[in-house]
Amino acid sequence: MNMKNLLTINAPGGMLTPNDLLKLVEPEGVDGFILGRRQNILIDYPGTPQELSRRVNVDPVPLVHPNIICSHASGGIDLEKNDWAYINEDYQTIFDSFTFKPTLSVSICSFQQSMFPLFSSKLNFIASNIEGLWHLVIMLNQERVLLPHLFKTTQVAPAVQAMQDFIANDQFITSHHLAELLEASLPLNENKSADLILPPLQNRDFEGFTPMKNGRLALNIFSNHKPWKKEFIRDFANLAKEHDLNRLYVTAGRSLLMKHISKKDLHSWEALLGRHNISIRHSEQDLAWIVPSHKSNSIKLKEQVIQELNHEGFACHGLNIAIDPRDSDCGAPIIINTSKNFMSLSCRVIYKPSFDYRHSGFKTAGKNLNFDELLTCLRDLQQQFHTRKIDSAGVRIQPISLEDNQPEQYQCPDCLSEYHKNAGDPQNGISPGTDFMDLPKSWVCNLCECSKLKFQPI
Known part of the structure; x- marks a missing residue:
């Protein structure tokens, strides 16, 4: 694949139409494409694809605007789970509220599903037990933090925009300080977050044909890191159009997912897979990596x-x-x-x-x-x-408390000198008792002039 012409096709939640696929493989020089981990498509394309669906964005590689991961694709497949965000179309509401391209990676998932990892982004919105409200888990500098607030569906996009701005202004901002800034910028006090309790982990890939709650079938197919060929993509998209299936998904597991297939049409889809030698029974080893x-x-x-x-x-x-x-x-x-x-x-x-x-x-x-x-x-x-002790209670994540005391000491990584809140830095106009976060951005280490942004809490 020619990296020079490599593009990423981003669609929130990996939602595309059969026409999108046909447009992508239309040019003579396009042989097919591969699937990315963020429900995106990577394609060697001459120029820029035109006439794609309104939510589909095209970016050059390397990624500047990571695609939004969303578990909408899993809705209606797991017979034992009920995803209120899927049923109430909250995912769609969130997608429509993104009037900007996020530069931070964002995931929006139900905690009940097992098809998508919950913590695959810097900003991870996870459906709570209360309809219309979301937990937010932030991943900054390898630190995972559950914020002490729940976010309304209509607040997800504004929260992402605000955090993007905060991080752009302070590259080394801590998750704790980011939570404080977010609390000051959005009306969140009425929606306090409880512990995030995740059920015991289940690993299911839903490969092949899976019954859906509505009595229809979902088809989930993996390429095992091989490109999807133009001929298969065309036949796949045309068969979907023939059966009035207007939506398909790219999953975070790098698979193509088609839902709502009528059982009477099963033989047509099996024939399609057979003609193109597409396996729906990969080995456990292949799917584990x-x-x-x-x-x-x-x-x-x-x-x-x-x-x-x-x-x-x-x-x-x-x-x-x-x-x-x-x-x-x-x-x-x-x-x-x-x-x-x-x-x-x-x-x-x-x-x-x-x-x-x-x-x-x-x-x-x-x-x-x-x-x-x-x-x-x-x-x-x-x-x-295989010999580990399995915790049947699952995983409990407690929210941080914004009332917790901030670290009082920070250390310069270059010369190892320290800033102490109680001492301040009087010779540079910093009074004793000044929190490190309240130091001006222009403040530097008084020994080696290292930037404030590089200091670490101790």
Whole structure:
């Protein structure tokens, strides 16, 4: 794929129409496309696609405006779950209120569904138990914080816009201070947040044909990191139009999802898959890995690791592993980061001790690992995963308190000098008792002139 002409096709929640697909593969030089982790499409396209749906945006790669991840696609598929935001069309209301392109990554999900990771963005809105109200979990500088307020559906987009502005003005702002600024800018006091209680983790990919609550079928197909070819895309879109199916989805699992297929049309869709040799029964190993579709070296490593592990057997059963993800909160409890040292592979492996991606905090399982050492490390982690103690209560996340005291000491990362609230910095006009956050932006370390933005709380 030619990176020079590479575009990302962003549609909030991955919602597209069959006509969108047909327009994307219309030019003679387009052979197909690949799917991204943010429900987006990556395509080598000459120029700019025209006549796409109103919510669809086109950006060059690398990403400037990350696509909005949303669990709307899972609505109506899981027979045991009820998603009020899907039923009441709150997702659609939120999408329509975004009159700007977010520069921060945003996720909008139901906590009940298992198709989409809850914490895959800097700003993660999660449906509460109260209809029309959302929790907000912020991920800044590897710190995960649940804000002490619930947000109305109509406040989601304004909150994103406000936080974007705050972060643009202060690159090293803390999650705590961001919550304070947000409280001052939006009327949130009436909607206090309780603990966010997440049910025990379920890993379901819904591959193939799945019954829906309305008696119809959903078809979810994976490409296993291979491009979707133009001929298949055309036939897929045309069959959808023939059956009056006007919406399809790109999922965060890099699959194509078509919902509301009539059971009487099942044979037509099975024939389509058969003609194009599309499998709906990928191995557990293939679906367990999270790898960027545009990183060929990462994909090659995945294939080599799977091949070696399969010699002795390597049952995942819900264990997800990521290689070189864009963000550490990608939905995988094990992450492999690779680098090249004098043309040889060197890997660092981090993992979450609970093996539940929804918990915060990673530990290091190994570093500077060669290929054989990487295999040994993964086998050890797999055994830990299958012998772990499973918490039937799920995950409880408590909101921060804005009444908590701010840190009174901050340290310069360059010369290690400290700022103490009680002492202030009188020689530069800073009175004792001044909070670090209240220092002017022009304030610098009085020893080495390091910027205030680089200081760390201690």
